[in-house]
Amino acid sequence: MPDSKMDETKKKKKKTAECCGYPISIFFIVVNEFCERFSYYGMRAVLVLYFRYFLLWDDDLATSIYHAFVALCYLTPILGAIIADSWLGKFKTIIYLSIVYAVGQVVMAVSTIHDITDANRDGTPDNFTLHIALSMLGLVLIALGTGGIKPCVAAFGGDQFQEHQSRQLNTFFSVFYLCINAGSLLSTLITPVLRAQECGIHTQQQCYPLAFGVPAALMVVSLVVFIAGSGMYTKTAPEGNIMGSVCKCIWFALNNRFRHRSDIYPKREHWMDWAEEKYDKLLIAQIKMVLKVLFLYIPLPMFWTLFDQKGSRWTLQATTMTGDFGGFVLQPDQMQTVNPILILTLVPIMDRIIFPLIKKCGLNFSPLKRMTVGMLFAATAFIAAALVQMEIDKTLPNFPSSSESQLKVVNMHSESLIVTVPSQEPLLIGSFEVQHTSKHTTAVSHWCFTISSHVVFPQSSPDYITFDQQDIRLAFNTTPEINKDLSLIKGSRQTLIIPSEPAEMYLKEDIKSKPKEGKNAVRFVNGWTAYLNITNLESSLQPSETSNYTLVSQGMRKFTLTDGIQSCEFSRKFGFGSSYTFLIPSDLFSTDCESIKEIEDMQPNSVHMALQIPQYFLITTGEVMFSVTGLQFSYSQAPKNMKSVLQAGWLCTNAVGNIIVLIVAELGKLPKQWAEYVLFASLLVAVSIIFSIMAYFYTYIDPAEIEAEILKQQETDPDKKKKKETLEMEEKENEQEIKQTKI
Numbered sequence: 001m002p003d004s005k006m007d008e009t010k011k012k013k014k015k016t017a018e019c020c021g022y023p024i025s026i027f028f029i030v031v032n033e034f035c036e037r038f039s040y041y042g043m044r045a046v047l048v049l050y051f052r053y054f055l056l057w058d059d060d061l062a063t064s065i066y067h068a069f070v071a072l073c074y075l076t077p078i079l080g081a082i083i084a085d086s087w088l089g090k091f092k093t094i095i096y097l098s099i100v101y102a103v104g105q106v107v108m109a110v111s112t113i114h115d116i117t118d119a120n121r122d123g124t125p126d127n128f129t130l131h132i133a134l135s136m137l138g139l140v141l142i143a144l145g146t147g148g149i150k151p152c153v154a155a156f157g158g159d160q161f162q163e164h165q166s167r168q169l170n171t172f173f174s175v176f177y178l179c180i181n182a183g184s185l186l187s188t189l190i191t192p193v194l195r196a197q198e199c200g201i202h203t204q205q206q207c208y209p210l211a212f213g214v215p216a217a218l219m220v221v222s223l224v225v226f227i228a229g230s231g232m233y234t235k236t237a238p239e240g241n242i243m244g245s246v247c248k249c250i251w252f253a254l255n256n257r258f259r260h261r262s263d264i265y266p267k268r269e270h271w272m273d274w275a276e277e278k279y280d281k282l283l284i285a286q287i288k289m290v291l292k293v294l295f296l297y298i299p300l301p302m303f304w305t306l307f308d309q310k311g312s313r314w315t316l317q318a319t320t321m322t323g324d325f326g327g328f329v330l331q332p333d334q335m336q337t338v339n340p341i342l343i344l345t346l347v348p349i350m351d352r353i354i355f356p357l358i359k360k361c362g363l364n365f366s367p368l369k370r371m372t373v374g375m376l377f378a379a380t381a382f383i384a385a386a387l388v389q390m391e392i393d394k395t396l397p398n399f400p401s402s403s404e405s406q407l408k409v410v411n412m413h414s415e416s417l418i419v420t421v422p423s424q425e426p427l428l429i430g431s432f433e434v435q436h437t438s439k440h441t442t443a444v445s446h447w448c449f450t451i452s453s454h455v456v457f458p459q460s461s462p463d464y465i466t467f468d469q470q471d472i473r474l475a476f477n478t479t480p481e482i483n484k485d486l487s488l489i490k491g492s493r494q495t496l497i498i499p500s501e502p503a504e505m506y507l508k509e510d511i512k513s514k515p516k517e518g519k520n521a522v523r524f525v526n527g528w529t530a531y532l533n534i535t536n537l538e539s540s541l542q543p544s545e546t547s548n549y550t551l552v553s554q555g556m557r558k559f560t561l562t563d564g565i566q567s568c569e570f571s572r573k574f575g576f577g578s579s580y581t582f583l584i585p586s587d588l589f590s591t592d593c594e595s596i597k598e599i600e601d602m603q604p605n606s607v608h609m610a611l612q613i614p615q616y617f618l619i620t621t622g623e624v625m626f627s628v629t630g631l632q633f634s635y636s637q638a639p640k641n642m643k644s645v646l647q648a649g650w651l652c653t654n655a656v657g658n659i660i661v662l663i664v665a666e667l668g669k670l671p672k673q674w675a676e677y678v679l680f681a682s683l684l685v686a687v688s689i690i691f692s693i694m695a696y697f698y699t700y701i702d703p704a705e706i707e708a709e710i711l712k713q714q715e716t717d718p719d720k721k722k723k724k725e726t727l728e729m730e731e732k733e734n735e736q737e738i739k740q741t742k743i
Ligand SMILES: NCC(=O)N[C@@H](CCC(N)=O)C(=O)O
Pocket: 177, 180, 181, 339, 340, 343, 623, 627, 650, 651, 654
């Protein structure tokens, strides 16, 4: 559409399409953003689980691909911004890239249908390569779509406002942020529930197609809503290959500066002024504005480095805590929903109460000051996380160091045993059977039928004896005496199982870190005289055999034990992050499973997840001050033809932050998690000090005003054309000179 015609349309729309001072078109844009963020966060919520349990990737691969995908989503905005500002304009870019995005979501959903390659109908796909290829294609399209439209939607929203609506424009960015978080909150709650359903054509499996299909549908809705508002938008036309001109202009300025490096040439105020001979003053001024803001962005990725650890380190921290809130139980990964919930409450509180109050007190809380304070809030959030970590560390078992091994002895033999352990007092181990039949009259003061080392040894881990040598010899007081040479694994915990026939004693490796996702690790030692089948275990247990650990979730869990003839049920309530070895006695069925005894290998988590709320509160307050303000700032300080580019620059700070997380995770961690949190907090404080100094020297501008002034000047500047001609002549002369010198 020609510019004049477009301006006419704008004027007409301005008058008719307003509600309470806001352009009505904004409604379509915020609803579109809500649906798009639902789609994005919903898909993200189940992505790692899909990698882990559908594609059967290991943890490391699953998390690396996940973070790489997130980083890609924040790098593609550059592409979207270039397309929008230089070629298609924001409106068309949003439409085309939303189509790419929706196709990506559909491809992703299709890739999760196990039935498409499950020819033998065993419930697992037969052709993993096809599923991987489809999902990777889907993810690339999604990253292109979500990243590509992201800088355009915010900037397009801003474009709907007129000069007299600057107050509404600021509110728009807050409402926009609210919609992002409302979408993310709902989808993060809903999609995991959809995944937990069972569905399928031939076999019933976890319903990934539904969990990915609903976000795909929401993306289609998002596109439809956006198109529905088409007639009401203010659409600014792209101004040609602006990025090309920007690059050429910068290159010329640098080149020209270099050519005139001698002291005989008078200095210019700014190095970009060296482009004046050839380029428009307006373009030079616009580039200066953008560069000034981009320079200011350099320290910002550090904020996102801390912020994005909510989804990784903080969730891992939650897995070592308990989420039992009495009426309901919160899973560790659900703790992340605290962030959008707090956003929904904090944004209005800040906008309506805190910021106006600060203004009333006469304080100038400028955008850059807000962002600095936001960074400091994020740093304090990490100090809070470190304090919580210290509390958790107090409750964690004393795991062996890499030069130590730990040993526990379980006596399933019918009599008590005295074991002589190197450099320790002889140790009396009560018999499981003796204990169980109440004939137990040994000196063991603890009721536990296993080793009572805590009575005898001053070790910090009650049931384990810690050794700093690998090879040990244990002597048992049986007749004849049994001597057992053991080769312990360094850095590991092991249990020596003494079965009913002590000579057949064997070592079994124990769990040596907290079970994943706050689950509980359980295993069984079969003291029954025949093989046993136990629900949840991979295979049946032979007599005297010890099963591998199996993970069970929090809550009441029931195990059915059967030898094919008789069976009984054993129930137990589990908390979070515990580990138990259950000893099955020889009178299992006559006592209806009640004689099963337990050894606590690892105590359940005891620090409550509610303790994470302060750190979530602090980081979210930081986010409101930093992120919402940054979004506004990036729009307000950008020249009109580079609004999307600057939004993309802003989003890029997030991509770099994610890449730093990836690098830090790869480089390894400090030995103590709390120390790593303190390190990150200190780094962010240092960075925020640097940022505040940079911000001090930044002068806020009104790009529209500057642009208007330059245009006015240019109209009255007869030299402009002459300058260009002179420059072209100079260049030609230079080239000729070079040629002659060569000859
Ligand atoms: N609470 C997370 C959130 O709102 N994220 C936003 C902003 C991300 C950013 N770098 O600006 C989102 O759009 O997802």
